[in-house]
Amino acid sequence: MKFIVSSSVLLKQLSAINGVVATNPIVPILENFLFKVDSDREGGPILTATASDLQTTMITNIAVESSESGSIAIPARLLLDTLRGLPEQPITFHVDTETFGTQILTDNGRYKLSGENPIDFPKIPSVNRSLAVELSSDSLLSAINNTVFATSTDDLRPAMTGVYLQLTSANATFVATDGHRLIRYRRLDINSPSDSTMIVPRKALTLLKASLPEGVPVKAEFSQSNASFTFGNTQMICRLIDERFPDYENAIPVNNPNVMTIGRTDILNSLKRIMIYANRTTHQIRLSLESNSLTISAEDLDYSNEAKEKLLCDYDGDNMEIGFNAKFLTEMLGNLSCKMLSFELSAPNRAGLIIPADKEENEEILMLVMPVMLNTYA
Structure with a gap:
């Protein structure tokens, strides 16, 4: 030949x-x-x-x-x-x-x-098309970028090592969680002729992210066990994760009376500076919220390092202190593109919500992050 x-x-x-x-x-x-x-x-x-x-x-x-x-x-x-x-x-x-x-x-x-x-060479798996969806590569890339980083790496919980995809006639919802944070990303410009759910593995989505060109149509086809994504001259077929995804809706707190609105880059840059002084194992930082001010602080007792910064914000709620893993927060905020965002909080021991204040067209993003128990330093 x-x-x-x-x-x-x-x-x-x-x-x-x-x-x-x-x-x-x-x-x-x-x-x-x-x-x-x-x-x-x-x-x-x-x-x-x-x-x-x-x-x-x-x-x-x-x-x-x-x-x-x-x-x-x-x-x-x-x-x-x-x-x-x-x-x-x-x-x-x-x-x-x-x-x-x-x-x-x-x-x-x-x-x-x-x-x-x-x-x-192993036989190429076939996708007995039970569901087909047309979407743009830009929509799919945005969905992958906003969710895949929050998937779990724990193989003992296989359902959480992929992104949960929920297709309806109105929208497509992508959900990822590792138990410490949860991302719910919704596209209003993707819909399906019939309702369906599946879990797409992290590796497959990471490969798609690396190979998808911008501005091209993508044909997604799903069967009971496989998914296929075709774009240009390339096709990717992956085996779906056959597990039950956690009931994520029940994990999202509904009543969050304490709301802080702040510039995304302001808090992100501050977190990056402060986390240098946080404990290298826990990455714990403290958010102290008062009327129109946010104080971010961290302390590493092992090395006697500490740092504190005060930022202006729009805060409506009771004075409160809450601890978070700075590594999780910076990764989540770094994946957003909005100028302003809202932190919705209820109590120091309850999950906090991060929601972009200025929304992109055809997308809805909700990020949930679990708090960490604060040390007793003042």
Whole structure:
């Protein structure tokens, strides 16, 4: 089998799917890209490149010159390292379909590598389409950016290692939680012909975030066990998490009479400075709220470090002190793009809500963060 392809186009497309390839995969064949050339394709010969880790599969189509069809499994890392070092030029692949030896010919070089039998590569999962949704990549990227960072890394709670997606005829709700914080992100410009819920794994969403271009349509298809996202020449298929997601609505406090409105960058920059002085294990900071003023403070008793800053804010409520994990707060506020935000609080031992005061069109964001028990320092 022989085919000719642009080195830069091949590198770009393979880089988009390379994130799936695990460093130490369960099955050695998964260290390879599966190349399949279809010379009889309508519109011209196409090279279909596939990468998989058994849970997630990414497929991309690349236009090539070829008069033969065939397939080969090629070592992903070796091929990518070779392509990164090449200038833009047409390169020719010669594949011996019996021994799976592969030669790459360039303008001034020849590279020989050992491929593997494509039959050993796992079969691409099919998505028996029970539900299909059309959406823009910008909407999907925004949903991923606002939620995926709050997913859990605890494999003992698999339901929380992904993002819960709730589709209705009115909107799409994305929910992520790790037990310490919860993000509910709602898109009013995404809807579904029928109501459905599913949990999409964190790795699949992280790969989508890295490979999704801006301003392109995305076709999302869902079955009982798999999800497929197709955009441009690329498709990603992932296995859904078959677990029950926590009843997140009951975790969101309803009555929060103490409301503080403040500039997002003001409090975020202050938190970043103050958390330097917080305990390195707990990252505990203290928020002291009074009429139109917020005092942020931290103390590390182990090293006798402490810091305090006072900020102006609009606060309506009782004087109160509440502790939070500064690392969680800065990550949450850093993912928002609003200028002003509201903190809605009820008591020092109850969860606090962070809600953008100026909303983007077609989106609603609610962030919940659990407090931490304060030390007794004054």
